[in-house]
Amino acid sequence: MRKLLFQGLTRSPLTEAAPTQAELAALARDLDRTAQARLGHSLSIREVDAGSCNGCELEIHALGNAFYDLERFGLRFVASPRHADVLLVTGPVTLNMREALVRTYDATPNPKWVVAAGTCALGDGVFADSYACEKGGVAAVLNVDLVIPGCPPTPIDLLKGLLALMERPAV
Amino acid sequence: MAVFAELSRQGKQMAAHRPCPRILVEEEAWRAAAAVLAEGKLTLLGLWGDGQAVHMALLEDGPDEDPGKFSSTRCETLVLTLACPLGSFPSVGAVHAPAIRLERAIRDLFALIPRGLPDERPWLDHGRWRLEHPLSSTPGERLKPAPVAYPFLPAEGEGLHQIPVGPVHAGIIEPGHFRFNASGETVVRLEERLGYTHKGIESLMAGASLETAACLAGRVSGDSTVAYSLAFAQAVEAALDLSVPPRAVYLRALMAELERLANHLGDIGAICNDAAFAMMLAQCGVLRERVLRAAHEVFGHRLMMDRILPGGVTVDLTPAGATRIRELLASIRAVFPALADLYDKTASLQDRTSGTGIVAPALACRFGAGGYIGRASGRSFDTRRHLAYPPYDTLAFEVPTFFEGDVNARIWVRIREAEQSLSLIEQSLDNLPRDNLARDDRLQVSVTDIGETREGLALVEGFRGDILVSVRIDAGGRIERCHLRDPSWFQWPLLEVAIEGNIVADFPLCNKSFNCSYSGPDM
Numbered sequence: 284m285r286k287l288l289f290q291g292l293t294r295s296p297l298t299e300a301a302p303t304q305a306e307l308a309a310l311a312r313d314l315d316r317t318a319q320a321r322l323g324h325s326l327s328i329r330e331v332d333a334g335s336c337n338g339c340e341l342e343i344h345a346l347g348n349a350f351y352d353l354e355r356f357g358l359r360f361v362a363s364p365r366h367a368d369v370l371l372v373t374g375p376v377t378l379n380m381r382e383a384l385v386r387t388y389d390a391t392p393n394p395k396w397v398v399a400a401g402t403c404a405l406g407d408g409v410f411a412d413s414y415a416c417e418k419g420g421v422a423a424v425l426n427v428d429l430v431i432p433g434c435p436p437t438p439i440d441l442l443k444g445l446l447a448l449m450e451r452p453a454v
Numbered sequence: 455m456a457v458f459a460e461l462s463r464q465g466k467q468m469a470a471h472r473p474c475p476r477i478l479v480e481e482e483a484w485r486a487a488a489a490v491l492a493e494g495k496l497t498l499l500g501l502w503g504d505g506q507a508v509h510m511a512l513l514e515d516g517p518d519e520d521p522g523k524f525s526s527t528r529c530e531t532l533v534l535t536l537a538c539p540l541g542s543f544p545s546v547g548a549v550h551a552p553a554i555r556l557e558r559a560i561r562d563l564f565a566l567i568p569r570g571l572p573d574e575r576p577w578l579d580h581g582r583w584r585l586e587h588p589l590s591s592t593p594g595e596r597l598k599p600a601p602v603a604y605p606f607l608p609a610e611g612e613g614l615h616q617i618p619v620g621p622v623h624a625g626i627i628e629p630g631h632f633r634f635n636a637s638g639e640t641v642v643r644l645e646e647r648l649g650y651t652h653k654g655i656e657s658l659m660a661g662a663s664l665e666t667a668a669c670l671a672g673r674v675s676g677d678s679t680v681a682y683s684l685a686f687a688q689a690v691e692a693a694l695d696l697s698v699p700p701r702a703v704y705l706r707a708l709m710a711e712l713e714r715l716a717n718h719l720g721d722i723g724a725i726c727n728d729a730a731f732a733m734m735l736a737q738c739g740v741l742r743e744r745v746l747r748a749a750h751e752v753f754g755h756r757l758m759m760d761r762i763l764p765g766g767v768t769v770d771l772t773p774a775g776a777t778r779i780r781e782l783l784a785s786i787r788a789v790f791p792a793l794a795d796l797y798d799k800t801a802s803l804q805d806r807t808s809g810t811g812i813v814a815p816a817l818a819c820r821f822g823a824g825g826y827i828g829r830a831s832g833r834s835f836d837t838r839r840h841l842a843y844p845p846y847d848t849l850a851f852e853v854p855t856f857f858e859g860d861v862n863a864r865i866w867v868r869i870r871e872a873e874q875s876l877s878l879i880e881q882s883l884d885n886l887p888r889d890n891l892a893r894d895d896r897l898q899v900s901v902t903d904i905g906e907t908r909e910g911l912a913l914v915e916g917f918r919g920d921i922l923v924s925v926r927i928d929a930g931g932r933i934e935r936c937h938l939r940d941p942s943w944f945q946w947p948l949l950e951v952a953i954e955g956n957i958v959a960d961f962p963l964c965n966k967s968f969n970c971s972y973s974g975p976d977m
Contacts, residue, residue: 284796287737297740330626334651335972338676338757343626344720345746348739362624378582378599379650380629383621409670413654414585414593435676437756 297313297349329367334377336436339401345438364390373401373409378419399427402434471909472692476533483538492549497822500922500939501556503564510534527841553819563589579651609635609643612868620651627973636954639957644950651976656860659936667933675974680713681916683762689923692909702766702843702885708882709758713873716916718868728962729806729947748782766898807862811952812962821944824919837915849881861967903931940974
């Protein structure tokens, strides 16, 4: 174990450069302009799987690895909606998960933002026409502040979207 | 194959089912099959509804003295069908517990009643869908969808308390409800309630084109997208009697092993992290990311979704891509042995994983638990070996098997399988055929309408275990019925047993070592 730890000290970090301001500006433009003022430069995120295939969860997990290192941006995943500023929702919103999603939202203190991640959450996925799913994805149930498309969205897509929440839109 | 021969004699073989026979039986033979399952002479591979009928897929080991050891490579499969004109059938779950949840799901979806089923609570249907019995021949509209009360199984005794967990969990994982009954720190009974991610996949499959259905199959459980796409493709190819171009066969194995490698690496790190050994998560997370990045560069998608279709594959491997994968293998081989060694030699970590969450070999056998769960408890079954499909019949690999059945054994199966996958990826690259067909035919043969109804069955080894897909294609080439059985159907119940007598704080560790799919069995 000592050898591995020592290597960690001597090798250069794997963590990549942050997305550029120009890349973020486009996403931030769609957002509530007060987000950054309210939240400062830190966000607590509660992830809610509203019936995804778990592909989105894999990529959200990847945000924590050494390459993306989400926490360097002041973004962190929290265990309880009581601690959250943002709900990151994936999946088509199955009817069996609808109430749990709404109750998670209700348990989140104001001010709060909802990010719908993945094609299913946007209401466009392959499950959209099912008897078991909400028509229209997350937006049919909650007010969605930001969408991050992709099947699944890549960690970079997710990172850009979440950073955009914290950035003032370019004027 | 004495048992299969006897069962086959009791019914009528249906035409157009490939590759194994499908036998239409009467209730007596259906009951006989259930009794043989209960005796442990056969393994239940699946049990599903189909209009006014039920099908049961069975596995028979070769002429081996010791059931479940699978020393023989000659396993066989058989499908039994029972027509249920009166809307009911004799319950298999009444004598063979692994069938219980499958039969509860059949009743929810098809309104077929398993007579004698010991657990009459709904499973997938929480009372919230817009339809009642959505896959029955006459689904009813549900006027007022509302949650129904769900009585959990009781635990009685002095000082017992309940801990309800979920469906929204603390981590970034899928939703499901766990109800613990605990005596102080010790778990007396765990009961799972699932179905939260039910998406109605099999209803969406009915009537779909092959392309749409393949897309759906690739999203049954995202972490196994390659394995599901492959299982669906193989079932269709069996039904339509298609031969896949040799190059595509090897590219499929290449993708399947990359998926297995990525998942095992992620799991090894995540299990150790649940024992508060974060360094392993960091190190394995880097390796997993390297696999996904290579997959993205070479095949155009990090999880390799929609790369396998009936008839072949949609992407070729360029010489540069092959080099990229060889570099990936080298980079993982340079680090992984040290990580396995670190796991092996960290006593504080071993203290958490050894002897924790034990699944007895007899139970793993009875439930036909596949993947690392079965193979950590002595059940060495692996479809790549025992129901071998190309190209695995020509590749050299071992099926690592352990007998302790604890968290530690489930980690070791993953470590050894990751090593096997590295070798299988290399062999796939070495043996990748360079055939002389026209470019369009090298990767995918076209699927043409066959002009009659056809049926196919396939079993494919995903990283979690064997995925079963049964498909019926109509004369116009559309899906009439498709059933996809996730390996976790037979693994989730064992988690309830594994945690019993362990402390509540070890549940995340046990759960992660199982890493069952929610989306897969919720369908």
